[in-house]
Amino acid sequence: MANINIDSKQQRTYDAIVIGSGMSGGWAAKELAEQGVKTLVLERGRAVEHGEDYPTTNMMPWEFEHRGEVPLEIREENPVVSRCYAFREDTEHFFVRDTEHPYVQEKPFDWIRGYQVGGKSLLWARHTQRWSDYDFEGPARDGFAVDWPIRYEDIAPWYSHVEKFVGISGNEDGIPQLPDGEFLPPMELTCVEKYFKEQMSEQYPDRPVIIARCAHLTEPQPIHLEQGRGKCLHRNLCQRGCPFGAYFSSNSSTLPWARDTGNMTMRPHSVVHSIIYDEQKGRATGVRVVDANSKEMIEYYSRLVFVNASALNSTMILLNSTSNRFPNGLGNDNGLLGKYVAFHNYRGKISAEYEGFPDRTTSGRRPTSGYLPRFRNVFRQETDFLRGYAAGFSASRTSRRDTDQVGESLKKSLLNPQPGPWRVGSHMMGETIPKVSNEVSLHPDKKDEWGMPQLAVSVDYDENDEKMLEDFFEQLTGMYEAAGFSNIRTSDTRQAPGLDIHEMGGVRMGRDPKTSLLNKWNQLHSCRNVFVTDGACMTSTGTQNPSLTYMALTARAANYAVGEMKKGNI
Numbered sequence: 147m148a149n150i151n152i153d154s155k156q157q158r159t160y161d162a163i164v165i166g167s168g169m170s171g172g173w174a175a176k177e178l179a180e181q182g183v184k185t186l187v188l189e190r191g192r193a194v195e196h197g198e199d200y201p202t203t204n205m206m207p208w209e210f211e212h213r214g215e216v217p218l219e220i221r222e223e224n225p226v227v228s229r230c231y232a233f234r235e236d237t238e239h240f241f242v243r244d245t246e247h248p249y250v251q252e253k254p255f256d257w258i259r260g261y262q263v264g265g266k267s268l269l270w271a272r273h274t275q276r277w278s279d280y281d282f283e284g285p286a287r288d289g290f291a292v293d294w295p296i297r298y299e300d301i302a303p304w305y306s307h308v309e310k311f312v313g314i315s316g317n318e319d320g321i322p323q324l325p326d327g328e329f330l331p332p333m334e335l336t337c338v339e340k341y342f343k344e345q346m347s348e349q350y351p352d353r354p355v356i357i358a359r360c361a362h363l364t365e366p367q368p369i370h371l372e373q374g375r376g377k378c379l380h381r382n383l384c385q386r387g388c389p390f391g392a393y394f395s396s397n398s399s400t401l402p403w404a405r406d407t408g409n410m411t412m413r414p415h416s417v418v419h420s421i422i423y424d425e426q427k428g429r430a431t432g433v434r435v436v437d438a439n440s441k442e443m444i445e446y447y448s449r450l451v452f453v454n455a456s457a458l459n460s461t462m463i464l465l466n467s468t469s470n471r472f473p474n475g476l477g478n479d480n481g482l483l484g485k486y487v488a489f490h491n492y493r494g495k496i497s498a499e500y501e502g503f504p505d506r507t508t509s510g511r512r513p514t515s516g517y518l519p520r521f522r523n524v525f526r527q528e529t530d531f532l533r534g535y536a537a538g539f540s541a542s543r544t545s546r547r548d549t550d551q552v553g554e555s556l557k558k559s560l561l562n563p564q565p566g567p568w569r570v571g572s573h574m575m576g577e578t579i580p581k582v583s584n585e586v587s588l589h590p591d592k593k594d595e596w597g598m599p600q601l602a603v604s605v606d607y608d609e610n611d612e613k614m615l616e617d618f619f620e621q622l623t624g625m626y627e628a629a630g631f632s633n634i635r636t637s638d639t640r641q642a643p644g645l646d647i648h649e650m651g652g653v654r655m656g657r658d659p660k661t662s663l664l665n666k667w668n669q670l671h672s673c674r675n676v677f678v679t680d681g682a683c684m685t686s687t688g689t690q691n692p693s694l695t696y697m698a699l700t701a702r703a704a705n706y707a708v709g710e711m712k713k714g715n716i
Contacts, residue, residue, distance in 0.1 A: 155447065160186040160411070161711070162450040163433050165418050165463065168265025169693050170680040170700040171454035172396030172404070173308070177704035178452075179409035183711070186446055187401075188416040188435060190455075191261030194268070196397040200387030202236040210235050226256045229645055232269055237385045240268050250589050252604040254642035257458065257649075263414055264397040265456065266647070267693075269385050272361045272393050272513065274314050275536075275690035276305050276325045280524055284686055288523075288532050291486065291580045291686050292656045295666035298325065304698040312394040312697070313370050315378075315514075316359030324519040324690075331364045332357045337506050338541035338568045339516045345629040350521075353625065355539060358517040361394040373399050382511035393513070415439055417596045420467040421451055421476050421676060429675045429716075430476070436596040450675050450707055450716055453653075454700070457487075457681030458586055461652035462601045464678075465588050477663050477670035483653060484587050486580035488687045490648040491535070491611050493639050494574030494618040498631035499567045500541070507543040507565055515540040518572070520689040522617065531613035535576035536689040537622065544569050570631055574618045577689050578643075579610050580651050605643045648692055650684035668703040675716045679703045 164174045167189040178185045193199070207213060214235045221228040224244040233241050242259035249257055260266040279298040285291035302325070309328040316329040335343065335357050343355035362378040363370050375391030375398055384393050391398035404410040415438035422432040422445065432447035453460045461484050467476035475483045515538050522534035544566035548559040584606065588599035619636045626634050643649075656662020659671040668683055670676045679700040681692060688695075710716045 158445065159447040160184045161448060162186070162452065162707075163188065163446055163448040164452045164454060165433065165460070166265065166454035166456065166680065167263045167396055167401060167412070168260075168454065168456065168680075169267045169270070169396065170696045171265070171452070172267065172400035173697045173700040174452040174454055174679065174704050175404040175410050176400040177701050178450075178708065179404040179407040181705075181708045182409060183450070183708060184409050185404065186411045186413060186448065187404075188418055188433065188446070189263050189265075189412065189414045190417045190438060191263065191265075191414060193412070193414040194263045194387075194397055196387075196391065196395075196402065197389055200389060201239065203383065203386045203389050205236065227258060229256055229641070230258045230647070232385045236383075237269065240385075240387075248592075248594060249600050250592060250602040252602050253606045255603040255605050256642045256644040257603065258644065258647045259456070263401070263412065264395055267395040268387055268397060270693060271691065272384065273517070273691040274309075274312075274359050274361050274694040275517075275519075276327055277301070277688050277690060277695055278323050278325050280323045281686070281688040281690070284533065284688075288527070290532055292654070292658070292661045294685050295655055295657045295662075300666070301695070301698050301702060304702040305694065307701055308694065308697045310367075311369060312361050312399065313363045313366065313375075314359055315362045315364045317357060319354060319356045321354055321356070321519055323524050327359070329359070330367070333360070333362070333364065333512055333514055335516055336508055336541050337503050338500055338570060339539065341502065342539065342541070342570070342629050343516070346625065349628045350625060353518060353521045356517050356519070358514045358538070360514040362513060363392045373403060375399065378513070380511045380513060382513045384513055417598065418455065418463050419443065419596075419598060420463065421453075422447075423467065423469045423471060423476060423673065425469065425471055430673055436598070438596065441596065450711060451677070452700075452704070452707075453676065453678045453682070454680045457649045457652055457684075458601060458603070460678055460680055460682040461586055462588065462598070464653060466599060472672075476676065477653075477673050479672050480660055480663075482582075482661070483663060485582050485585040485652070486654055487584045487586060487605050487649060487651040488578045488580040488684070489605065489643045489650065490646040490687060490689070491576035491578055491607070491614065492573060492646040493641055494535075494576070494615050495571065495637045495639060496619065496622045496626065496634065497569065497571040497637075498626050498634040499569055500629075500631050501567060502630070503568065504565075522621070529613070529617060531610045531617065532579055533577040533614070534689060535574050535614060535618055537572045537574055537618070539570070539572045541568055541570040570626070572622055574615070575646075575689055575691075576611065576614045576618065577687050579608070580654070580686060581608065584651075586652060603644075605649075607643065648681070648687070650681040650687050650692060653678045653682040654685045655683050656685060667706045668699060677703050677707060
């Protein structure tokens with residue numbers, strides 16, 4: 147019997163364990179496995195194979211029972227996820243249902259989750275922008291949060307490393323606060339978007355308008371073909387899972403690459419309970435897992451642990467990883483684990499019409515938009531709020547159909563729509579300030595069906611967010627008026643935090659173990675063989691879509707970890 151136990155433990159022992167298979171977890175798996183590290187990837191959700199498990203990817207609109215809409219009964223049972231723009235009949239199988247994975251909202255928070263192999267990389271909006279030193283230096287310069295332990299020069303080579311593999315469409319725009327990267331050919335602005343760009347360059351030269359940089363293969367390179375991925379066909383059905391692998395996801399790219407090395411083992415249906423800490427060795431030795439189906443507790447062992455379960459889940463796992471050494475959670479000597487959570491403020495929207503270009507319209511679909519990089523408080527403090535915001539910008543031609551007719555004339559009207567005015571619109575993506583009061587914790591009593599404490603979330607807006615929102619309305623209204631747009635309307639969605647799906651923090655990086663949890667390599671200060679490289683590690687949020695930065699930080703940390711393993715330091 148003893149020999150059987152020894153053999154069983156050996157079969158459950160790896161060089162590294164990666165918790166989570168989404169955007170950053172896929173990159174951890176790729177970088178580790180590629181360098182010969184035997185890696186176990188734990189995913190709490192089901193298996194999803196690229197090209198095989200995208201059930202709606204080629205369906206026509208009329209093939210959906212509810213024509214794309216989610217039935218009222220499902221929406222009423224799942225009020226949180228139903229507020230997500232992408233939760234529709236063609237995608238609902240990739241989303242977590244509210245009732246199946248409860249959490250406690252001490253303040254309103256819409257936690258949008260995707261529990262399957264690939265996580266939310268199947269559902270993301272695919273916008274990718276680098277940070278600049280204006281972002282990494284922000285806390286030190288503006289006096290909020292703590293100083294980042296890295297600067298742009300530390301991560302720039304890893305941005306390039308990731309971009310070349312992922313495939314990023316974009317222009318070299320020469321914008322200091324939005325560094326250029328390794329780009330495939332850009333997509334095209336519409337004529338009205340180009341017009342707005344020209345008007346802004348004349349009237350607001352410090353406010354460039356560009357085509358958004360996005361993770362789409364507009365011109366696949368050999369490295370992309372080697373992954374088995376193909377050119378983007380502009381179907382704009384990305385959220386269903388792309389059968390061509392034309393947009394980046396873990397399923398189509400990093401995970402198959404890691405698997406093909408022969409060094410990765412994937413275990414779905416694995417709800418991570420906690421990280422095992424060995425008091426005598428002074429390091430983590432593995433991970434406890436609850437099998438999602440059998441509810442059996444299983445332990446896996448490794449020299450190295452990467453935590454990539456998404457910001458709030460990663461924080462939850464560390465909080466639940468208690469021991470005599472760490473009674474309040476793994477690495478939590480300073481009591482800051484779960485605190486300083488931040489997000490992006492998406493509440494502001496502005497729309498208008500433009501009467502120009504009556505002889506032009508758009509053709510086909512484009513899976514991206516225009517983009518206005520942050521222009522407030524970049525080079526100097528110029529407002530009564532800290533930091534700033536970026537904004538999307540899009541313009542498209544509307545159609546008019548006369549539905550007041552009947553019979554044959556109605557049919558003709560429906561089949562022959564007449565062009566309407568150009569509609570333009572922007573949405574705000576504001577940087578929120580990490581605060582100690584914005585926190586997540588483990589509920590003392592409530593548990594889920596796998597025995598995990600439910601996460602209690604206490605995150606909210608503040609006065610800085612309100613001032614920034616008003617400035618967004620004021621500045622964009624002025625820009626729209628300068629461009630000659632009419633019928634300008636602003637709206638505050640008043641959506642709860644979380645619906646931006648850009649939650650960050652909880653296990654922040656920093657220089658000082660007294661004020662941060664992770665060092666410049668994403669290692670826990672007090673448990674050096676545990677790395678956290680997803681959104682939980684973020685010290686501040688910037689205004690950029692964060693996924694590219696998660697991937698670059700992960701690749702950087704994984705390569706450092708391999709080097710430390712080879713030196714015997716881990």
